[in-house]
Amino acid sequence: MEKIYERVSFTSKTSPTGYCPGCGHGTAHKLFARALEHFNLRDKTVLVYPVGCGGLAMPWINVNVIGAAHGRAGAIATAIKRANPENFVISYQGDGDLAAIGTAETIHAANRGESITVIFINNANFGMTGGQMAPTTMLGQTATTAQSGRSLEEHGAPLRMAEMIATLDAPKYVARFALHDAKNILKAQQGIMKAVELQVKGEGYSFVELISMCPTNWKKSPAECANYIDETVLKAFPLGVFKDVK
Amino acid sequence: MAKIEIDKEFCKSCGLCVKECPKQIIQIGRTVNSKGYNVAEQTDESQCIGCKLCAIVCPDMAITVYK
Amino acid sequence: MSKEFIKGNEAIAEAAVRAGCRFFAGYPITPQNEVPEYLSARLPEVGGHFIQGESEIASVFMVFGVAATGIRSMTSSSGPGFALKSEGISFLAGGQIPAVLVNVSRGGPAIGTIEPAQQDYFSAVHAPAPGGFRCFVIAPQNVQEAADFVYEAFDIADKYRTPVYVLADGMIGNMMEVVELPKMRDLAELPSNDSWRFNKYNDDGSARILSTYMPMGELMQKKNKEMAAMYEAWEKNEQRWEEYMVDDAEYIVTAYGSSARIAKSAVKELRAEGVKVGLIRAITLFPFPKDAFAKLDYAKVKKMFCAEMSIPGQYIYDVQNAVLGQSQIIPIQTSGGVILETDMVVAAVKENL
Numbered sequence: 001m002e003k004i005y006e007r008v009s010f011t012s013k014t015s016p017t018g019y020c021p022g023c024g025h026g027t028a029h030k031l032f033a034r035a036l037e038h039f040n041l042r043d044k045t046v047l048v049y050p051v052g053c054g055g056l057a058m059p060w061i062n063v064n065v066i067g068a069a070h071g072r073a074g075a076i077a078t079a080i081k082r083a084n085p086e087n088f089v090i091s092y093q094g095d096g097d098l099a100a101i102g103t104a105e106t107i108h109a110a111n112r113g114e115s116i117t118v119i120f121i122n123n124a125n126f127g128m129t130g131g132q133m134a135p136t137t138m139l140g141q142t143a144t145t146a147q148s149g150r151s152l153e154e155h156g157a158p159l160r161m162a163e164m165i166a167t168l169d170a171p172k173y174v175a176r177f178a179l180h181d182a183k184n185i186l187k188a189q190q191g192i193m194k195a196v197e198l199q200v201k202g203e204g205y206s207f208v209e210l211i212s213m214c215p216t217n218w219k220k221s222p223a224e225c226a227n228y229i230d231e232t233v234l235k236a237f238p239l240g241v242f243k244d245v246k
Numbered sequence: 247m248a249k250i251e252i253d254k255e256f257c258k259s260c261g262l263c264v265k266e267c268p269k270q271i272i273q274i275g276r277t278v279n280s281k282g283y284n285v286a287e288q289t290d291e292s293q294c295i296g297c298k299l300c301a302i303v304c305p306d307m308a309i310t311v312y313k
Numbered sequence: 314m315s316k317e318f319i320k321g322n323e324a325i326a327e328a329a330v331r332a333g334c335r336f337f338a339g340y341p342i343t344p345q346n347e348v349p350e351y352l353s354a355r356l357p358e359v360g361g362h363f364i365q366g367e368s369e370i371a372s373v374f375m376v377f378g379v380a381a382t383g384i385r386s387m388t389s390s391s392g393p394g395f396a397l398k399s400e401g402i403s404f405l406a407g408g409q410i411p412a413v414l415v416n417v418s419r420g421g422p423a424i425g426t427i428e429p430a431q432q433d434y435f436s437a438v439h440a441p442a443p444g445g446f447r448c449f450v451i452a453p454q455n456v457q458e459a460a461d462f463v464y465e466a467f468d469i470a471d472k473y474r475t476p477v478y479v480l481a482d483g484m485i486g487n488m489m490e491v492v493e494l495p496k497m498r499d500l501a502e503l504p505s506n507d508s509w510r511f512n513k514y515n516d517d518g519s520a521r522i523l524s525t526y527m528p529m530g531e532l533m534q535k536k537n538k539e540m541a542a543m544y545e546a547w548e549k550n551e552q553r554w555e556e557y558m559v560d561d562a563e564y565i566v567t568a569y570g571s572s573a574r575i576a577k578s579a580v581k582e583l584r585a586e587g588v589k590v591g592l593i594r595a596i597t598l599f600p601f602p603k604d605a606f607a608k609l610d611y612a613k614v615k616k617m618f619c620a621e622m623s624i625p626g627q628y629i630y631d632v633q634n635a636v637l638g639q640s641q642i643i644p645i646q647t648s649g650g651v652i653l654e655t656d657m658v659v660a661a662v663k664e665n666l
Contacts, residue, residue: 001247001312005301015255016306021283022260026305046512048378049524058522064512066381067524069400072374075338075366079375080512082362083336084382087512105374108367182266182299215260222260 008033010042010062018056022222024212025094027179028121029057031189031210032090035196036063046080046087048073050097053127071102074109077116088199089116096126099135099159106161110205113170117195118207120161122176122237123214131217135159138236143217158236162209166242172204174243178211178234180226191241204245211237248296248313250288256308259283263300263309269293272300316493321456321486322347322389324494325415325479326355328460329387332467333498334413335361336386338375340368340394343427344483345417348389369394373401373414380405380412381523383510385467385503389415391483392425392433399442402476406446406540407525409509411470413463414448415479417486420650428650429483431570434627437480438598445537447544448478449551450598452570456490464495469551471504473543480598482622484571484652547600554602555594558584562591563613564662565640567606567632568620569595572653576620579658590662595628606635616665617642620658624648 007013011033019026036042045063049055051070058065068076077091091109098106098120109116125143126132133143133150136158140149150158166174173195177188188210195206211233213225220228250272257279263286264272271294275287286308288294296313319327326348329337337356339349349365356363362379366372373388380386390398395416405412418433420426438450449469453459459481466477507513511523527533557577559565564583568576573594583590593605617640619629624646633642645661647653 001249003310004248004296004313005298005309005311007307007310011307016258016308019305021258021305022262023305027303030305030307043514046382055524055526058524062520064514064520065522065524066378066511067522067526068378069374069404072371072401075371075374076378078378079336079338079362079364080378080382082364083379083384084512087382104367105371108371182302185302222262223265226262226265 008037010037012060012062015060017060019053020216022213022215022225023053024123024179024210024214025053025056025121027185028119028210028212029061031185031192032092032119032196033061034189035192038193039196039200041088041196041200044086044088046084046089048077048080048089048091050093052094052097054092054094054097054121071097071100072105073097074102074105074118078109078112078114081114081116091116091118093118094121094127095123095134095136099161107165110165110171110207111168113205115199115202115204117199119192120207120209121212122161122209123212124158124233125214125217127214127217138232160237162207162242165207170205171207171243172198172245173206175241176209176211176237176239178229178239180211180213180229248294248311249291250294250300251310251312252286252288253308254279254285256306257283257285258306259285260305261286262303262305266299266303268297268299269295316491318489318491319456320347320489321459321481322417323351324456324460324492325389325463325481325486326351327494328463329413329467330355330359330361331495331497332385332464333500333503334385334387334467335359336376336379336384337388338364338366338372339388339390340366340372342391342394344419344429344486345389345391345415348415348417369397370401373398374404376412377401377404377408377410380410381408381510382512383506387413387415389417391417391419392421395433395436402448403442403444403446404525405476406448407444408523409474411474412476413466413470413479414476415463415481418480418482420648426650427483429571429622429652430648430650431482431572431622431628432648433480434598434621434623437478438631441478446540447599448476449473449547450478450480451596452480452598453485454570454574454594456485456488457492459485460492460494474509475543480570482571544600548603551597552600552602552604553596554605555596556605557592557594559591559593562589563615564588564590564618565593565609565614566590566618566620566658566662567593567595569598569628572620572622575653575655576658578655579662582655582659583662588662588666601631601635603635606632611639614640616640618645618658618662619643620645620653622647622653
C-alpha cells in the first residue's frame with residue numbers, strides 16, 4: 001500500500017501544535033501549510049503572527065515568522081511585502097486581532113490591495129485570554145465579558161468581516177469557509193489554494209475567513225462544536241465566496 | 247485494502263476522526279500518550295476504504311492513510 | 314559635499330536617504346509633515362519604499378516589519394504621534410531591531426499646540442514605552458545637526474541593533490538654513506544583516522522566529538540584563554556634549570537642542586558684559602552626558618541654570634542627577650510652544666549673580 005495522505009513535509013515531526021484538542025487553528029494551519037507545500041513556497045514565506053491563540057504554532061510551523069503586536073499584523077505584512085516582494089507573506093490572525101484592535105490595519109491593507117494573503121480565524125471569542133466577547137461573538141452567545149449573552153442593544157451585532165472586505169474595490173478574492181467537518185475543510189483547502197495562487201502570481205490581495213471551533217471556550221466537545229457551527233454559527237456567518245475577481 | 251496509522255504523540259483525543267469515519271471503525275482507545283491523552287485507534291482495518299476523511303478532519307495531522 | 318539652503322524636515326528626510334534608508338512609513342502631523350511629503354517622492358527614486366500608514370501605530374509597525382528584514386527604515390512624527398507609536402518602539406527595542414525615529418516635537422500634552430517645545434523629554438529619554446527599555450537619544454540644535462545626527466543614527470542603530478531616537482522640535486523642523494548634506498552611502502558598503510534578519514533561513518534550513526514574547530521570566534530577565542549592559546556601554550562610550558567657555562566659568566547654563574542655541578547667545582551677551590558664564594549642551598540625551606557635570610570644579614561654580622522649553626521641567630531632573638546637589642540649579646523655562654528667548658536667559662542669570 002502507498003501513502004495517500006500524509007503530514008505536510010516541513011512542519012514539526014516531533015510534536016503537535018500548542019492548540020487545544022479540536023481547535024480550528026490547528027486545521028487552519030494544516031490548510032495553509034499544505035498550500036505552501038503545494039506551491040513550494042516554504043523557503044520564501046514570511047508568516048506574520050497575531051497576538052492570541054493563533055501564535056501558538058510558532059515552533060511547530062518551522063517557517064520564518066514575525067510576531068506582530070496585537071492588531072498590527074496587517075501593517076507589518078503590508079510593509080514586508082512592499083519592501084520584499086520576493087517573500088510570500090501571510091497575515092494569520094484571530095478575530096480579536098483582526099476585527100477588534102486591528103480593524104484599521106485590516107481594512108487599509110485590503111483597501112490598498114496589498115499582495116498578501118490574510119487568513120482570518122473566526123471562533124467568535126478571545127480564545128487565549130479565556131473567552132471574552134469578540135467583535136464576532138454572536139447575539140445571545142455568552143462570553144466571560146458578556147455573561148448574560150451578547151445583546152444588540154448593548155454590544156451591537158457581530159461584525160461580518162468577509163462581507164465588509166468584499167465591498168472594497170482592490171481585494172481580488174474574499175471568502176468565508178468553515179472547518180468543522182471534512183466536506184467544509186476540503187472547500188476551505190481549495191479556497192486557500194486559490195488565495196495563495198493569487199499572491200504567487202502577484203495579482204493582489206486575498207482574504208479567507210475560517211469559522212473555527214473553540215471547544216475550550218465554547219464549553220463543548222469538538223463534536224458538539226461541529227453541530228453548534230451547523231446549527232448556530234453559520235446562521236450568523238453565512239459561508240461563501242464574496243469576491244472573486246478574474 | 248487500506249489502513250490508517252495514528253501518531254500516538256500527535257493525537258489529542260479530540261474525537262473528530264471518530265465522528266467523521268463513514269465506517270465508524272475509529273474509537274478513542276485506552277492507550278495514553280506522553281501528554282495524557284487517550285489516543286484514537288482504528289478498530290477494524292479490514293473495513294477501511296481509504297477515504298481519508300479522518301485524516302482530512304484531524305487538526306493535528308496525526309493520521310497517515312495508506313491504500 | 315553639497316551645500317543647500319534647505320528646510321529642517323527636508324534635510325532630515327534627505328539625510329536618511331543618503332544614510333541608506335530605503336523604507337519610511339509615517340502619518341501626517343504638524344510640525345513634521347515635510348518629512349513624509351519629501352520621502353514619498355524621493356524614496357522611489359532610489360529604489361526605496363514609502364507608505365503613508367493609516368495611523369502612527371500602523372506606521373511604526375510597518376517600520377518594525379521592514380527593519381526586521383534588514384532594510385534601513387525610519388519613521389517620524391511629533392508628540393501625539395509618538396504616544397501612539399510607543400508600542401512599536403517597545404517592539405523595536407525588545408526585538409533588537411535597528412531603526413531611526415525622528416520626533417519633531419510640539420507643545421503638549423494632548424493635542425497641545427503645533428509650535429516647538431521640549432515636553433517630550435521624559436518619554437523620549439526615560440520611557441518611550443512601558444517595559445523599562447531605553448532608546449539611544451540624540452538632540453540636534455540646528456538643521457545641520459538634524460541632518461548629521463539622522464545620518465549617523467542609522468549607523469548607531471545597526472551597531473547596537475536598537476531604535477535610535479532623534480529628538481528635534483518644530484523650530485528645527487521648519488527652519489531653513491544652509492546645510493552641507495552628507496554623501497550618499499553605497500548600500501553595498503552597509504554592514505550585512507544576514508546573521509539576524511528574520512526573513513532568511515538558517516544555514517541548517519531551520520526557520521527564524523522573531524518574537525518578543527518570552528515563555529518564562531528567567532528568559533526575559535536574561536534579555537533585560539543584556540539590554541542593561543548595552544546601556545552601560547553607551548554611558549561609558551557614547552556620551553556626547555558641547556562645552557562653551559566652561560573652564561573659567563563661575564556660572565553654568567545647561568540646555569539641549571534649540572534651547573542650547575538660544576542659551577549660547579545669552580552666554581555670549583553676558584560674557585561681553587564681563588560675566589564669567591559658560592554653557593554645557595547635552596547632545597546625547599541617553600546616554601546622558603553626566604561626565605560633563607562630574608568634572609566641573611564646584612568650588613568655582615557659584616550657580617547653575619537649566620534652560621528648557623518644558624513646564625514642569627524634565628531635562629532638569631537629569632541635570633540634578635548629574636550635579637548631585639553640588640550646586641543650586643535655577644530653572645529658566647517656557648512651555649507649550651512659547652519659545653525661549655535670549656533676554657530671558659540673560660535676565661535670569663543677572664538676577665542671580
